[in-house]
Amino acid sequence: MFNIYSKAASYCSCLLLMLLPAISQVKAQGALHQYVDPRIGSEGVGRVFIGPSYPFGMVKPSPDCTARPNSGWLPEPAPVTGFGQVHVSGTGGGPKYGNILIMPFTGSLTAIDHSSMREGEKMALGYYSVTLKKHNIKTEITTAERASFYKFTYPKKAAKALAVDAGFFLGEQPVPDSREAQQFVGSEVEVVSDTEVRGYSRIRGGWNNGAAYTVYFHAVFDQPIQNFSTWKGATLQAGKKQQFDSGQKTGALLAFKAGTSDTLKVKVGISFVSEGKAKENVNDGIPHWSFEKTLAQLQSSWNGLLSRIEINADATFDQKKMFYTGLYHTMLMPVNRTHENPLWNGDEPYYDDFYAIWDTFRSSNPLITLISPKRETEIVNALLNIYKHDGYMPDARSGNYNGRTQGGSNAEVLIADAFAKGLTGINYNLALDAMLKDATVPPGGLEEKEGRGGLTEYNKLGYVPYHIPRAGNRTTDYAYEDYCIAMVAKGLGKLSVYQRFIKQADNWRNLWRDNYTQHGAKGFIMPKDSAGRWLDTIPYGTSVNQHPTFTYTPLSREYPWYVCHWCGFFYEATSWEYSLSIPHQIPALVEKSGGREAFKQRLDTLFDKKFYNVDNEPSFLTPCLYHWIGRPDLSTKRIRQIVTENFNTTPTGLPGNDDSGAMSSWLAFQMMGFYPNAGQSYYLLNSPMLKQVTLHQENGKDFTITAKNLSANNMYIKAAKLNGKELNQAWIQHADIVGGGQLVFEMTDKPTNWGTQILPPSNK
Amino acid sequence: MKKLFILFLLAGQAITLKAQQNAVINQGSVIGYNLKLHGQTVAMALTVTRLSDSVVLDWKIRNTAAGRYIFLPDAVIKANKLNFVQPEPNTTITLSNQTFFFISKQAFSDLVKHKSYKYDNTIYDLKGGGKPEMLTVDGKVISVLHVAARNETTEYWILNNPDLPLLCRITGNPLEVDTEITSLK
Numbered sequence: 023m024f025n026i027y028s029k030a031a032s033y034c035s036c037l038l039l040m041l042l043p044a045i046s047q048v049k050a051q052g053a054l055h056q057y058v059d060p061r062i063g064s065e066g067v068g069r070v071f072i073g074p075s076y077p078f079g080m081v082k083p084s085p086d087c088t089a090r091p092n093s094g095w096l097p098e099p100a101p102v103t104g105f106g107q108v109h110v111s112g113t114g115g116g117p118k119y120g121n122i123l124i125m126p127f128t129g130s131l132t133a134i135d136h137s138s139m140r141e142g143e144k145m146a147l148g149y150y151s152v153t154l155k156k157h158n159i160k161t162e163i164t165t166a167e168r169a170s171f172y173k174f175t176y177p178k179k180a181a182k183a184l185a186v187d188a189g190f191f192l193g194e195q196p197v198p199d200s201r202e203a204q205q206f207v208g209s210e211v212e213v214v215s216d217t218e219v220r221g222y223s224r225i226r227g228g229w230n231n232g233a234a235y236t237v238y239f240h241a242v243f244d245q246p247i248q249n250f251s252t253w254k255g256a257t258l259q260a261g262k263k264q265q266f267d268s269g270q271k272t273g274a275l276l277a278f279k280a281g282t283s284d285t286l287k288v289k290v291g292i293s294f295v296s297e298g299k300a301k302e303n304v305n306d307g308i309p310h311w312s313f314e315k316t317l318a319q320l321q322s323s324w325n326g327l328l329s330r331i332e333i334n335a336d337a338t339f340d341q342k343k344m345f346y347t348g349l350y351h352t353m354l355m356p357v358n359r360t361h362e363n364p365l366w367n368g369d370e371p372y373y374d375d376f377y378a379i380w381d382t383f384r385s386s387n388p389l390i391t392l393i394s395p396k397r398e399t400e401i402v403n404a405l406l407n408i409y410k411h412d413g414y415m416p417d418a419r420s421g422n423y424n425g426r427t428q429g430g431s432n433a434e435v436l437i438a439d440a441f442a443k444g445l446t447g448i449n450y451n452l453a454l455d456a457m458l459k460d461a462t463v464p465p466g467g468l469e470e471k472e473g474r475g476g477l478t479e480y481n482k483l484g485y486v487p488y489h490i491p492r493a494g495n496r497t498t499d500y501a502y503e504d505y506c507i508a509m510v511a512k513g514l515g516k517l518s519v520y521q522r523f524i525k526q527a528d529n530w531r532n533l534w535r536d537n538y539t540q541h542g543a544k545g546f547i548m549p550k551d552s553a554g555r556w557l558d559t560i561p562y563g564t565s566v567n568q569h570p571t572f573t574y575t576p577l578s579r580e581y582p583w584y585v586c587h588w589c590g591f592f593y594e595a596t597s598w599e600y601s602l603s604i605p606h607q608i609p610a611l612v613e614k615s616g617g618r619e620a621f622k623q624r625l626d627t628l629f630d631k632k633f634y635n636v637d638n639e640p641s642f643l644t645p646c647l648y649h650w651i652g653r654p655d656l657s658t659k660r661i662r663q664i665v666t667e668n669f670n671t672t673p674t675g676l677p678g679n680d681d682s683g684a685m686s687s688w689l690a691f692q693m694m695g696f697y698p699n700a701g702q703s704y705y706l707l708n709s710p711m712l713k714q715v716t717l718h719q720e721n722g723k724d725f726t727i728t729a730k731n732l733s734a735n736n737m738y739i740k741a742a743k744l745n746g747k748e749l750n751q752a753w754i755q756h757a758d759i760v761g762g763g764q765l766v767f768e769m770t771d772k773p774t775n776w777g778t779q780i781l782p783p784s785n786k
Numbered sequence: 787m788k789k790l791f792i793l794f795l796l797a798g799q800a801i802t803l804k805a806q807q808n809a810v811i812n813q814g815s816v817i818g819y820n821l822k823l824h825g826q827t828v829a830m831a832l833t834v835t836r837l838s839d840s841v842v843l844d845w846k847i848r849n850t851a852a853g854r855y856i857f858l859p860d861a862v863i864k865a866n867k868l869n870f871v872q873p874e875p876n877t878t879i880t881l882s883n884q885t886f887f888f889i890s891k892q893a894f895s896d897l898v899k900h901k902s903y904k905y906d907n908t909i910y911d912l913k914g915g916g917k918p919e920m921l922t923v924d925g926k927v928i929s930v931l932h933v934a935a936r937n938e939t940t941e942y943w944i945l946n947n948p949d950l951p952l953l954c955r956i957t958g959n960p961l962e963v964d965t966e967i968t969s970l971k
């Protein structure tokens with residue numbers, strides 16, 4: 023395959039760059055999809071989706087290797103059960119989707135299951151192929167936005183056959199109504215003509231315990247069906263055209279004429295609205311039978327977005343892979359289902375699979391804002407669309423159903439981020455209404471679905487008491503989101519709203535235990551009851567003779583005993599981490615920790631003693647906190663350490679669930695040398711890992727970051743210039759980027775005084 | 787004669803208790819429990835890693851948290867308190883005067899001899915006229931001694947095994963940790 027980044031080609035493109043800047047950009051970036059490696063993060067804890075997908079694409083075809091994995095795929099030796107059409111990427115908890123399974127086989131139409139071992143698996147952006155060993159069938163997959171495309175190559179003169187399973191889904195468990203498991207509701211299949219099969223699969227539950235969703239399909243074949251059987255439950259019926267929905271699993275076995283061709287092409291249109299819409303999606307999305315053309319269109323679509331951020335051509339191959347795969351992962355979700363909403367109609371943007379905003383608000387959405395502010399505007403408008411019709415914005419949503427909340431009502435941060443960064447095309451008055459709904463109206467027993475759990479107590483006490491699940495991070499998250507509300511209200515001139523919520527932004531202090539020390543660190547967010555007593559002073563139980571107290575320390579993950587995964591004081595982190603998660607009042611946090619030196623020691627202890635958890639999102643900003651004590655060099659040192667030890671180009675190259683690109687977007691930012699404080703308008707500057715990064719923005723203005731003399735040793739910033747003027751602070755505003763220009767760093771091998779005096783915003 | 791009869795009766799009961807002592811707990815045994823605490827049901831497994839003058843129990847809860855308790859000989863012999871503090875994951879906790887999910891040999895001896903024992907400032911009396919009860923676990927029948935707290939709501943079913951008198955069932959625990967043995971391997 024031609025690689026434009028070969029030495030010669032690189033030289034040529036440099037010449038073109040000099041001569042024809044506009045054309046060269048397209049040419050130089052034209053093959054960026056080749057640097058995307060879907061295997062990165064696919065094994066271990068990363069759980070990324072490995073199949074083809076459009077950016078924010080609704081259809082995500084992939085092998086389903088048993089019903090267990092979240093993304094569908096598993097490494098060998100798991101067998102391939104079939105190929106499902108809808109998946110998610112990087113998620114934890116119970117699986118979702120994995121609907122409408124197709125599987126090629128040879129021979130007679132007598133068995134439903136054709137699971138097979140595999141060999142020769144290949145993955146690239148937009149393309150997946152594998153040979154199924156059981157019947158020696160090569161399977162290739164690409165996709166359109168709403169229809170998948172398969173090419174099966176059978177052994178010569180074999181009896182070509184295909185199973186279409188409308189009953190399969192991921193996460194099925196033997197225990198009825200098992201929590202987080204998907205549950206079967208119904209399915210239907212119909213052989214419409216000798217080249218068409220349609221039907222649907224209706225499933226409920228999954229990670230967000232959502233209501234039933236329906237995936238409709240319309241599959242078309244490039245050659246006629248010779249004969250078929252359909253099934254319902256365990257009964258296979260030869261020649262029966264339709265199996266209607268009677269609450270049982272259905273499917274079809276199709277035999278195609280032998281001898282005419284060894285290949286079979288299949289297009290599967292998908293819709294969440296109707297079979298007719300699924301047919302339209304396949305006809306509109308792939309109005310031909312060229313697999314190559316479909317693949318080329320998909321690659322082109324990705325290249326258009328990937329080329330928005332251009333990195334130095336002489337970056338190493340691994341750097342390019344890590345960076346562009348990071349961008350790719352960031353744009354897999356949420357998925358654009360505009361006009362695919364079964365709950366209400368309209369032309370407003372409709373996105374699903376926010377999985378979850380708690381994960382993505384910190385880095386994914388800010389990165390999308392830089393790559394495509396129009397896309398982020400659509401996403402925010404989709405949240406408002408959901409608010410208008412469902413009553414609350416989601417913190418997570420999948421299968422057209424809000425849930426689950428993990429802590430805060432973090433959609434508010436997306437709105438504040440959009441507002442602070444000046445995204446246009448958003449009704450911010452409506453957005454403020456949506457934020458205030460979260461902050462003032464309890465969700466009435468649906469706290470796991472949406473809104474703010476513990477809101478009544480929070481508004482009354484100024485904190486969420488410990489008996490309410492996730493009281494700790496709910497309090498810290500709500501305090502930050504109250505700050506976000508205050509900022510939007512202030513910007514809209516709604517001062518009474520501003521005054522209320524800017525006070526509430528201090529609420530994290532109500533759980534701050536000033537005199538508690540551990541490992542030399544002073545002050546922690548700790549659990550309290552409604553009466554204001556610290557948890558570890560409260561006797562538990564009703565015993566007459568014994569009066570034990572709870573054990574709780576800043577390193578405790580769960581209390582008391584092992585309550586459910588969602589019921590601890592903090593979600594997926596400890597007090598060591600969450601006590602540093604106060605993104606709007608970091609100078610106050612420094613002060614409460616005992617001043618700059620004590621804060622430095624605290625951060626050092628966090629990292630050196632491994633209390634920092636790289637595999638989850640609550641600490642994403644933490645390595646940058648050294649900036650607020652005038653030590654950006656230490657931020658850089660920690661970030662380098664984290665990246666070197668935890669990220670690489672292997673299948674296990676992500677240290678935690680990618681969570682819809684959250685982990686990958688964090689990496690992409692750090693490679694570029696800046697990191698957002700989501701919800702606010704500035705970025706912290708760190709030493710880039712790439713010599714040059716150019717943002718080709720939608721507004722037509724380029725912003726270039728150049729790191730002169732960057733090397734493995736020269737990792738510290740000695741001086742910086744922004745558009746030719748000296749820049750002595752380790753942060754810039756979003757407006758600086760949007761306006762276009764040049765940020766140039768001079769790198770050196772020792773920490774310097776650069777960025778030590780003018781600290782990042784304090785929000786006082 | 788009456789005294790002699792009582793002596794015979796006591797001796798007979800002691801022999802009965804001894805005869806029904808359960809010998810299925812060995813080093814390496816794995817005991818499964820369902821904990822019912824704070825409105826939830828959580829699976830816990832205890833592995834008897836050492837059973838000698840000291841006892842080592844490895845625990846695992848919901849397959850996500852695990853840790854170890856070491857009970858020094860003093861605790862195994864004469865502890866008089868149960869530990870109901872949340873186990874700390876990835877940590878080895880050494881106890882010298884407390885037990886966890888079993889009672890000390892001294893307490894068990896008191897129970898057999900006197901039909902009562904004192905633990906956690908609470909007196910527990912043997913129920914059922916002093917006769918062991920039978921619980922079926924994994925298809926196996928195990929002999930347990932059923933006791934009730936005198937001025938609390940707690941009831942324990944204690945494995946009739948002087949080497950390791952495990953708590954097999956807890957109900958009415960005012961510390962809000964009830965349990966039921968679910969497997970024994």
